Amino acid sequence: MKKNNPYYSRTEKDSLKLTPEEWKNVLPDNLYYIARQKGTERPWSSPIEKIKDTGIYYCAACGNALFTSDTKFESGCGWPSFYEPVSKESIIYTPDNTHGMKRVEVQCGRCEAHLGHVFEDGPPPTGLRYCINGVVLDFEKAEEARKQYEDKDNQA
Numbered sequence: 001m002k003k004n005n006p007y008y009s010r011t012e013k014d015s016l017k018l019t020p021e022e023w024k025n026v027l028p029d030n031l032y033y034i035a036r037q038k039g040t041e042r043p044w045s046s047p048i049e050k051i052k053d054t055g056i057y058y059c060a061a062c063g064n065a066l067f068t069s070d071t072k073f074e075s076g077c078g079w080p081s082f083y084e085p086v087s088k089e090s091i092i093y094t095p096d097n098t099h100g101m102k103r104v105e106v107q108c109g110r111c112e113a114h115l116g117h118v119f120e121d122g123p124p125p126t127g128l129r130y131c132i133n134g135v136v137l138d139f140e141k142a143e144e145a146r147k148q149y150e151d152k153d154n155q156a
Protein backbone atom coordinates (compact mmCIF):
# COMPACT_ATOMS: atom_id res chain seq x y z
CA MET A 1 0.00 0.00 0.00
CA LYS A 2 2.75 2.43 0.94
CA LYS A 3 4.95 3.31 -2.01
CA ASN A 4 8.58 4.24 -1.62
CA ASN A 5 8.41 7.99 -0.99
CA PRO A 6 11.85 9.66 -0.85
CA TYR A 7 10.29 13.03 0.03
CA TYR A 8 8.75 11.77 3.29
CA SER A 9 10.67 13.11 6.29
CA ARG A 10 9.80 13.75 9.93
CA THR A 11 12.73 16.19 10.32
CA GLU A 12 13.00 18.10 7.03
CA LYS A 13 11.28 21.50 7.23
CA ASP A 14 11.99 22.97 3.78
CA SER A 15 8.87 23.29 1.67
CA LEU A 16 8.34 20.70 -1.06
CA LYS A 17 7.51 21.81 -4.60
CA LEU A 18 6.89 18.79 -6.78
CA THR A 19 5.03 18.34 -10.05
CA PRO A 20 1.81 16.30 -10.10
CA GLU A 21 3.73 13.55 -11.93
CA GLU A 22 6.40 13.42 -9.23
CA TRP A 23 3.69 13.09 -6.57
CA LYS A 24 1.83 10.44 -8.55
CA ASN A 25 4.99 8.34 -8.65
CA VAL A 26 5.44 8.24 -4.88
CA LEU A 27 1.92 8.42 -3.37
CA PRO A 28 -0.66 5.61 -3.18
CA ASP A 29 -3.69 6.35 -5.41
CA ASN A 30 -6.10 7.19 -2.57
CA LEU A 31 -3.58 9.57 -0.98
CA TYR A 32 -2.79 11.22 -4.31
CA TYR A 33 -6.51 11.75 -4.94
CA ILE A 34 -7.06 13.57 -1.65
CA ALA A 35 -3.72 15.32 -1.15
CA ARG A 36 -3.10 16.52 -4.70
CA GLN A 37 -6.57 16.53 -6.30
CA LYS A 38 -8.42 17.89 -3.25
CA GLY A 39 -10.61 14.82 -2.94
CA THR A 40 -12.70 13.92 0.10
CA GLU A 41 -12.88 10.48 1.69
CA ARG A 42 -16.27 9.00 2.59
CA PRO A 43 -17.36 9.99 6.14
CA TRP A 44 -16.76 7.27 8.79
CA SER A 45 -14.39 5.49 6.38
CA SER A 46 -11.15 6.33 8.21
CA PRO A 47 -9.76 4.13 11.01
CA ILE A 48 -7.95 7.30 12.17
CA GLU A 49 -11.32 8.73 13.19
CA LYS A 50 -11.55 6.21 16.04
CA ILE A 51 -7.99 6.49 17.37
CA LYS A 52 -7.85 7.64 21.00
CA ASP A 53 -4.19 6.81 21.71
CA THR A 54 -1.65 9.44 22.67
CA GLY A 55 0.57 10.43 19.80
CA ILE A 56 1.30 12.66 16.84
CA TYR A 57 -0.45 12.97 13.48
CA TYR A 58 1.85 13.61 10.52
CA CYS A 59 1.16 14.51 6.90
CA ALA A 60 1.03 11.15 5.09
CA ALA A 61 2.51 12.73 1.95
CA CYS A 62 5.58 14.44 3.43
CA GLY A 63 5.93 13.62 7.16
CA ASN A 64 5.27 17.14 8.46
CA ALA A 65 3.85 17.10 12.03
CA LEU A 66 0.26 18.46 11.90
CA PHE A 67 -1.74 17.61 15.03
CA THR A 68 -1.31 16.00 18.44
CA SER A 69 -3.77 13.61 20.06
CA ASP A 70 -4.59 16.04 22.90
CA THR A 71 -6.31 18.38 20.42
CA LYS A 72 -8.35 15.57 18.80
CA PHE A 73 -12.03 15.44 19.68
CA GLU A 74 -15.17 13.59 18.68
CA SER A 75 -17.09 15.96 16.43
CA GLY A 76 -19.60 13.44 15.11
CA CYS A 77 -18.98 14.66 11.56
CA GLY A 78 -17.38 11.41 10.36
CA TRP A 79 -13.88 12.74 9.79
CA PRO A 80 -10.94 13.01 12.21
CA SER A 81 -11.34 16.37 13.98
CA PHE A 82 -8.89 18.57 15.87
CA TYR A 83 -9.22 21.99 17.46
CA GLU A 84 -5.63 23.17 16.96
CA PRO A 85 -2.57 22.33 14.79
CA VAL A 86 0.85 21.63 16.38
CA SER A 87 2.15 25.04 15.21
CA LYS A 88 1.14 28.01 13.08
CA GLU A 89 3.62 26.98 10.38
CA SER A 90 2.30 23.43 10.11
CA ILE A 91 -0.84 24.51 8.22
CA ILE A 92 -1.69 26.78 5.26
CA TYR A 93 -5.15 28.39 5.07
CA THR A 94 -6.84 29.15 1.74
CA PRO A 95 -10.37 30.48 1.06
CA ASP A 96 -12.43 27.86 -0.77
CA ASN A 97 -15.63 28.99 -2.46
CA THR A 98 -16.29 25.81 -4.44
CA HIS A 99 -19.55 23.83 -4.20
CA GLY A 100 -21.47 27.03 -3.42
CA MET A 101 -19.99 27.24 0.09
CA LYS A 102 -17.67 29.71 1.77
CA ARG A 103 -15.12 27.51 3.49
CA VAL A 104 -11.48 27.68 4.50
CA GLU A 105 -9.31 24.93 3.09
CA VAL A 106 -6.39 23.67 5.20
CA GLN A 107 -3.23 22.39 3.53
CA CYS A 108 0.03 20.95 4.81
CA GLY A 109 2.51 23.74 5.52
CA ARG A 110 5.38 21.78 4.02
CA CYS A 111 4.00 20.09 0.87
CA GLU A 112 0.67 21.90 0.43
CA ALA A 113 -1.25 18.62 0.47
CA HIS A 114 -5.00 19.16 0.75
CA LEU A 115 -5.97 18.07 4.28
CA GLY A 116 -9.56 19.21 4.70
CA HIS A 117 -11.32 22.33 5.99
CA VAL A 118 -11.51 24.35 9.19
CA PHE A 119 -14.87 25.47 10.64
CA GLU A 120 -15.76 27.80 13.49
CA ASP A 121 -17.95 25.36 15.41
CA GLY A 122 -15.26 23.58 17.43
CA PRO A 123 -14.78 23.25 21.18
CA PRO A 124 -12.79 25.57 23.49
CA PRO A 125 -10.14 26.87 23.74
CA THR A 126 -9.99 27.71 20.01
CA GLY A 127 -13.61 27.23 18.91
CA LEU A 128 -12.24 25.70 15.72
CA ARG A 129 -12.88 22.34 14.10
CA TYR A 130 -10.20 21.11 11.73
CA CYS A 131 -12.07 18.49 9.72
CA ILE A 132 -9.33 16.34 8.19
CA ASN A 133 -9.27 13.42 5.76
CA GLY A 134 -7.81 10.43 7.61
CA VAL A 135 -6.07 9.23 4.44
CA VAL A 136 -3.74 12.25 4.65
CA LEU A 137 -2.78 11.50 8.27
CA ASP A 138 0.00 9.24 9.51
CA PHE A 139 -0.43 8.44 13.20
CA GLU A 140 2.41 7.49 15.51
CA LYS A 141 1.86 6.56 19.14
CA ALA A 142 3.63 8.63 21.77
CA GLU A 143 6.06 5.90 22.83
CA GLU A 144 7.22 5.49 19.25
CA ALA A 145 7.37 9.24 18.68
CA ARG A 146 9.41 9.70 21.84
CA LYS A 147 11.82 6.99 20.79
CA GLN A 148 12.26 8.69 17.45
CA TYR A 149 13.03 12.02 19.07
CA GLU A 150 15.54 10.34 21.39
CA ASP A 151 17.23 8.75 18.38
CA LYS A 152 17.37 12.14 16.71
CA ASP A 153 18.98 13.70 19.81
CA ASN A 154 21.58 10.96 19.89
CA GLN A 155 22.53 11.62 16.27
CA ALA A 156 22.88 15.37 16.85
Ligand SMILES: [Zn+2]
Nearest residue numbers: 059062108111
Ligand atom coordinates in the same frame (compact mmCIF):
# COMPACT_ATOMS: atom_id res chain seq x y z
ZN1 LIG B 1 2.75 17.46 3.75
